Structure formats: structure tokens, C-alpha cells
Amino acid sequence: MADGLDPLSFLRFIVDRVNVGIIVVDREMEVLLWNHFMAVNSGKEAHEIIGTNLFQSFPDLPEKWLKKKINSVFILKNFAFTGWEQRPYLFQFRHNRPVTGSTDYMMQNCTFLPIMGENNDVQAVCITVFDVTDISIYQNQLKDAMAKLEDMSIRDGLTEIYNRRYIESQLAAEYDRCHRYGGELSVILFDLDHFKNVNDTFGHLAGDEVLRSVSKKLVEVLRTSDIPGRYGGEEFTVILPNTAIEGALNTAERIRSEVEKLEIVHDGRGIPVTVSIGVTQMRDSTPSHEAMLQEADLALYQCKEGGRNQARAFDPAEHPDLDSEQ
Amino acid sequence: MSIQPYNEDQRDALQEITNIAMGQAGSSLAQLLDVFVILSVPRVRIVGVEDVPDAVAEMVDDPEEVTAVRQAFYNKLRGETMVIFGRKGCADLADLMGHEEVQNSEDEEELLLDVTNILVGAVLNGLGEQIEVEFGFSPPAIMAMNTPIEKVLISDQLGWSHALLIEVNFSLEERGFKCYLIMLMPEESIDMMRQSLDHILESF
Helix, strand or coil, X not given: CCCCCCHHHHHHHHHHHCCCEEEEECCCCEEEEECHHHHHHHCCCHHHHCCCXXXXXXCCCCHHHHHHHHHHHHHHCCCEEECCCCCCCCXXXXXXXXXXXXXXXXXXXXXXXXXXXXXXXXXXXXXEEEECHHHHHHHHHHHHHHHHHHHHHHECCCXXXXXXXXXXXXXXXXXXXXXXXXXXXXXXXEEECCHHHHHHHHCHHHHHHHHHHHHHHHHHHCCCCCEEEEEECCEEEEEEECCCHHHHHHHHHHHHHHHHHCCEEECCEEECCCEEEEEEECCCCCCCHHHXXXXXXXXXXXXXXXXXXXXXXXXXHHCHHHCCCC | CCCCCCCHHHHHHHHHXXXXXXXXXXXXXXXHHCCCCEECCCEEEEEEHHHHHHHHHHHCCCCCCEEEEEEEEECCCCEEEEEEECCCCCHHHCXXXXXXXXXXXXXXXXXXXXXXXXXXXXXXXXXXXXXCCCCEECCCEEEEEEECHHHHCCHHHCCCCEEEXXXXXXXXXXXXXXXXXXXXXXXXXXXXXXXXHHHHHHCC
């Protein structure tokens, strides 16, 4: 050690000047230590605060909860924590990003640690206040980006309703749920009649416009609990949780009539659009979620055979071979 | 990696010190919360990593929907504790913890973290006093909310083969509240604990 330098005297300086808030309180919540960070950010110097009751000097603190928290450290001799994600701050301080910050106040993580005495009891509690405003801003940006990515990964780019992969996973989950806990589940599968003609006559841009308009109308017709998706080219699926076949057929009929009423105009020419719709409901004997799609597809095929622009329910009596052996 | 199991004396000593630790933890929690607290007799054993998910699933009433909070502790013994809550979480304890009514998910999370922190602190400090170790703690963190238990702990994602597992039930009868605390200390801590146990046994 260099002559005349006393590390203990550094400690005092470090505790005061370190870029972390340090406070010590006793059992009566009287402040015993208030470092430079706390003084600068609160605008209250150590000599104004030391010796006062923490809650009298800072009446905005959540007293009931914070007292309990500090008491837990006295009684249990343990550490305690607060995190900005649950509680943005303990002390309402302005943060040091007045220009680039998007939050109002300094985000804080706090740690409470017991200061042990000689008899293995807690003499006082030290609270450290870490400024985590930067972390919170990056974390929130990351969260937003992740949410956007997740949303993009489950949606169809053209129509912005759900994509096939998402629809299939949701149908599988709903099927499992009903299989396990009971309940009703129906599926609608429909496609646009003579869509190839639309593309051939009006061009692909017009075709895209039709797909978008139908999707938009579909979302308007459905309840928020229904899950609409683009299954492929001009094929659409709707999962209807907690819905029996009668309700599903009603919805199908509304989709059919609302689509028929759509007035889609491209380059000054109206494009007539109709849909054919197959509907099915899960039964005890329905072997899988894929079987439901297959059944709805069979009903859809019957609509095509029967002249299009109609909705039909799958009739299990006509296809006993599709049920699993029970 | 093969693990030398504890001998009978070591097992007895470990059971005894965890019993004492839980007794201490129970009384300090009762003092803090001002209600009657029940901590079960801890179950202590060495398990293989593949047994951990089942061991945890056995403890809970409804393995379909659990909420789990983890907190690490460290010193010469190191490991992680997990507190596992049922479907209702711990909203019923809000007033005991000095929280206002739980109104949103942040309130709910903070309450879960606070309850976990005091349980873990009480239990670990009780244990630490017996084996003369002062533990450090990481902040608690939410592992999973309302998730099937088999998705909370996935054995092939755990980086160890054997661990010392200590399980305790914590309940507040008058609140109808129950949660489970498990403490896992991987391989090297099993041997450290053995040394502490031998040290205690020698002093008798």
C-alpha cells in the first residue's frame, strides 16, 4: 500500500459518489445515510434528509407496501428487490435522457439489503437505487419489435388475416381443448367461385383486390372470438370456437350473402364475386383436426356441384367411413 | 457424472437441519405476515435430472396451469429455488404483503415476486444459519404464468445431471392458500453440502 493512503477513507467517498442511489434507514424509517446520487436527483441534500422520517420527507412513497418490504428485511434478514418492469420507480426522479428518452421518469431497480450487527440481528436496511432507464427503453423497443415480428409471422401478407400455418395450429389447439374438456367447435371452409376467371379477365391486380375485399368483409361479419384465415390461393377458413353447426351455418350464410353484395370495381368495371362454403362441427368421433378440414372440403365440393354461391353443412351420415372407430 | 449418495448419518443430519430451518422460516414468516403459517416437513433427496419434472408435477394439484417464479442463491453452496403457485396465484395474499388490490398484470407479477422473495429468503436463511453460510440472492424472476408444468422445466435444457432437491409446501390455512417451494442444488453443491454435514456430525 502506498504511504499514507487509507482505503477506508476511499470507501466513504465511493459510497457517496458512486453512480447508484444509496440510502440507509433504521427500524423507525429514519434516514441514516443519503448519498450524492440521491441528493442530486431528489434536490434534497443529505443534511436536509438525514435524521428525518423517510415517509415524511417523501410523502409520495407507497408507505404501506414499502414499510412492509423494509420490515421483511429486518425480520427475515434477507434481501429484497423491486424491478422496473413491475414497479417503474421507487423515487420519482427525472431521468438523464431529457432529449432521447421516451419515458417520463427514471426507471429504477432497487435492492434492499440487511446491515447485520454483532448479535446477528439487523441494525439497519440499505436501499440501493439503480438507474435502468436506458435498459427499459431498449427492452421496450425490443418488445415492440418482437410483437411486430410475431404478428407478421402469423398473418397473410396480402389480406392481413391469419395465414395457413397459424390457422392449422389454432385448429389443432381448439380440437385438443374440446377433446379434453368438451365443448363445441365448428369450422368453415370456403372459396371464391370462378376466381380463375377474375384473374384472366381483370388481371392479377384485380384478383388481389378481390381477395382483400372479401377478407375485409369476412372480418366484419365474424365475432371477435372467431378466427379467420387465408388457407391458400382463393381458399379461406374460419375457426368458430364454442359454436355448434347451426350457428356456424348462420355465419356461413351471412358470409355468402355479404360477399355477394360486395361491389368491387376495377378500372371502372364491376367484378361479381360469390363464394361456396362448406361447414362442419366436431363430433366425439371426429378423429383429428385435419379430418374437420377434410369434411368441410367435402361439403364445399357439394356446393360447387350444386351450382355454387351456397353454404352446406357436412353430413356425417353420408360419410360413415370418415369417423374413427370408437 | 456419477454421484456418491449421502450415507445414513448424512441423510439424517440433512433432514434434521432442514427441519430446523423450516421451523425458523415458519416462525419468522408468521411474525412478518401476522398469520399462522404452515411449512411442511421438507422432503430431501438427490434426483437425476430426468426425474425433476415428474417430481415437481407430483407436488402440484393442477399440473396444467402453474405459475412459477425462480430465484438463485449463491455462496459456497449455489442453486436455484422455484416457487410454484396454482391457478389463483397469490392475489389472496395482497393485503398481507402490504400491496393494494391487484389490478393489472404488473401488480400480480410484483406480488408473486414479493411472496417468492420472502419465502425463499426465510427458508434459505434458515438453512444458511444451520450450515453457517450467508447466501447472496439474485432478484426473483417470473419463469412462467399459467403454463403446463411440463413446459416450465424441460430436463434436456438443464445443464446438470444430478441435484439435491428439497421440497416444501407452504400454506396459510385461514386463507386457503398453498404454494410449493423447491430448491435445487446441482452436483458440486451436493459435495459441498456433504462436507458441511460431516462437519456438523463431527461436532456432536
